[in-house]
Structures are given as structure tokens and as C-alpha cells.
Amino acid sequence: MQRHFIYDYVLIDLPPSFNNLVTAALYSSNYLIIPCTSDTFCSYCVGLIGETLPRFINEWQLGCQRYNTYNPHDERYNDLGKPVFIGWIFNGYDTRKPKNEQNKQTIAADKKMESKISESVKKLLESLGKITVYTAVPKKYESVNFRLGGIEDMNVLIQNSMWQNCPIAKLSEFRPVRDLQNRASWSPQQTDLIKELTNAFESIAYKIIDYCK
Template sequence: MPTNQTKVISIFNNKGGVGKTTITWNLGDALARRGKKVLLIDFDAQSNLSIAVLGERFHNILPSENIPYGTTIRAYLQRFLQNEGQLQFFKHKGTYTHDKVDLIASDAWLNVYSESLSVGADLLTGNGIEKYSIISRLIQEANSQGYQYDYALIDLPPSFNNLVRTALYSSDYFIVPCTSDIFCSYCVGLIGETLPRFLKEWQLGCQQYSTNNPHNQRYINLGKPVFAGWIFNGYDTRKPKNEINKKIIAADYVMGTKIAKSVKELVEKLQNQIKEQPSILQNPSNKSFYLGGIEDMNTLIQNSMWLNCPIAQLDRREPVRNLQDRGQWSPEQLDQIKRLTEAFVDIADRVIKYCT
């Protein structure tokens, strides 16, 4: 069940607070600024990405008396589980997010979908393997309706639950955001231990499915996510005396070095344990797998979320007065907005270059 030309990328770390939602949103917006058609998929029951993009409009798309399934991802998944007629795909646009970006909104009902998935009964037997590949089917149906997305970015919960499995099985690549946090370094290592097991269980399920359906090859291209790199998010910078440009502070530099070491160990684990298929990007020009850095946004991130406006458009809106005393951006904030916008575009350029 290939996703046509769409490159599917999961933004994933099993640790919370690393900026998955912010990066998914702003990277999608930056890819659109490079002329790419982007689909954002909020696959986290907390719906943070959906609320960030849509704001108050999010409440209008939830299930109601007139729209029992709503116009979130639930409208697709619940009909699929209950085998109720034609599956419905709904996309939404953010008021200030780039027009080339569409969103499939989340719903707390995703918890129900996660609970419906059984590794033993559905995956390993091959009998319910379609449940674990539903995102690929959704993207394929979206493309069949003429949208033809270049990239689909999936925002995921901070865990190794079945929603994460489902997304990774349909992904071509995954990107790991990290923050200056000692626990982040540890969690990167956990990915190297857990992902190979996920992929082996997918292979076992596919083998069983193929045994029962020898002429059906619909899942042959799935379950092969490739590690595309990591993003260092939320570090602090300072301008040294008598210097023009800001530099990362020493403590965050040290922590970034530790994370880079953990990423190197992650790569080694993936290479050693996943032999049947490529597990990392073979890119001699980027042996560190570093896709870029996003400095601490401070109050800009709260303004961005409250205004439902990605960083690149933030200077065109007035700041939220509850978040700062003044009614306009300071010169330092305008400079930071510019730097952050350029940083996301730089990462988007690397994604376009490497994830092909």
C-alpha cells in the first residue's frame, strides 16, 4: 500500500516536552514556503497540534449531534473500525499557517483506536495488520482525491504506544527532536532498543499475512522507517562581549554533545539490529545526523500558540498583551523571529535534500 510520491515523516521522541508539536507545525510551514504541499497529521489524543493550528475553531470540528463523527481523524478511523460505509477524509487549514499546508485534526477518541489495537491478535497473526497501516491508507486516499502531498508530517505522543507503532509503520522517515535535558539523552537510547523490536514484529505479521494471502503484496513497502536525523530544540544563546553573533551557552553545548553521542549509539544499534532493510540515511555529508537547531523561543512560543500563528508569520501580528507589557514586538524579539524562521527553513531544506 504505497503512499505514492508522498514522503511520510514521523516527528518522534518517547520523551515529552521536546517540542514535537512546535517542530511539526513550523517545519510543515517552512516546507510549504519552499513550494511543497504538506499534510500535517495530529496523531496525539491531546490534540495540541490541532489546537495550535486551528485555535477556537478546533471545538467546532469535534463530534456533535449534527455531525456524529466530527470532522477530525475520528471520522475516518471510527468508520474503518466499525466498517460503516465510505471512509471520510477531512482536512483543515490554519488561518495563519501557509496555504499549502493541510491538517488532519486529532480527537481524544484516538485513545479508543489505540486500545483497539492488539499486537498479539492483530499484528503477529496478520489478521488485523491493516489497523496498523491505516495512516498509509489515509494518505493514499487523500492523494487519490487529487491533493498529491509532497510530505506528510505526523505529530506523535511521547511514548511507545500503539499509536506510535502505527505511525512508524507507515513512515518513510522519522526525526527525533531533543532538548538540553539529561533525560533526553537516555530516551534517545531507548529508541535504539525499542524500534528494532517494533519492526521485527511488523515483519512477522507481514509474513503471516503473506502466508494467508500469497497473492496480496499490499504491505510490502511498509514498516521501513529510516532515521533521518535529530533536531536540537530549545537551547539558550548569549552574545559574548565584543562579538557580533550569539553563541550557544556552555551548559547547553555540553548537553548537545552528550545527545550527539547518544544519537551515534542509536545509529549503531539500528545498523546492528536491523539487517533486512536500510534503517538510517546513508549520507556521507551528514554523519552526525544533525538536521539543525532551534534556540529557546521564550515568550514567542506562547504567543505563537495563543495566536495560532507559526513563527514565520508572528511579526505580522501584535503580541498577546497578557504575555508581555508592551503592545508591540521589541527589536530583540523581531530579530529572534527572523532567526527562528531561517532556522526552520534551513531544516526544511535539509529534509528536502535528504528525505527523497
């Protein structure tokens, strides 16, 4: 892939663990984005990242120092092991449209969980701010608590997207999979949701591009 295409950004989706694959990805990545779902485990994991990432960075720096001692002319690894946290994304939450209201709102339970995750992110920022070997938190975006945006629950749309190998933004150009919802066309509500999700994805993408400049 790398030989035939030029990429501005490559997103690596990783499981919520700290195995060797995740560790290697952290060491080799320039930036870190945390997707957050509406559950207590996610809030716990954000806090765990704050505890674990500084230790990983310290271990990497010690390893680099030992390597550079015996390989003083090899500078390939000097810029690795410095992932910068640029934000978190709240996804999978439910919305409702209140009576006599035009705009949808996040349901109370998910809104409360979002607030809890936001508090965990604040503690994460404090922990990452203590890293001294590089700037792990870009200060100019601190005021927005690094929330890149939100992606609400896509319900059957995400299954259609995977089955048809089609991005959500292009889904309206395809017919629904009958085995998933037993209908030959998208409902007006689904068409509206596709548009809303497309706008949400684009907003997040532009923020990521801006933050990574």
C-alpha cells in the first residue's frame, strides 16, 4: 500500500488494551485520538491511559538511550515514541427529538456519561502534561477539552455499511440489505441520519487536520 499510494494521514484502530500491538502503534504514531462510547468501562480506560502512557514513554526513552549509546550514528528512532494527544470522540450515543422541538438531543443517560468521560479526559490531560521529554498536549486547544465531535448510534446503517463495504457518507447511493431490515429503500429518517452522520464525520476530519498541522 505504501509503495503505490501517498497518504496524508493513516488511522490505526486499536483494541482497548495495552498488548504488544497497541504498544508498538503508540510508539510509532505521531498523534493519539481516543474514541469513547457511552459506558463506565470507557471512562475507566481513559483514566488508565493517563496512568500507563507516561510509563510507556519513559520506557521508550530509556530504550532509545541504551540503543543510541551503542549506535550513535543511527537516528532512525529518535523521533518515535512521542504521540501527541489531539482529542477524543464521543460515539454510539442515542438521541431523541423532544416534542415541539426541531433538533435532536442526546438522551439524559448518555449525556451524563459524556460528562463523566469529559472529567476523565481532564485528568488524562493533567497526567500527559507531566511528560517532560516532549509536548504531549498541544496547549492551544486546551480550552475546548479536546472534544473532536460526536457520532450518534448508527443502528442498522453501520451493518449496511460493513456488508456493502461502503462508507456511511455514500450509503444513500446503495439499496439497503434486505436481510438487515427487510425493505428495498431507505426511510426518510435513515436518509436524514446519513446526512447528519456525513456532516459529523466531515467536522471531525477537519478538526483532526487542523490539530495535526
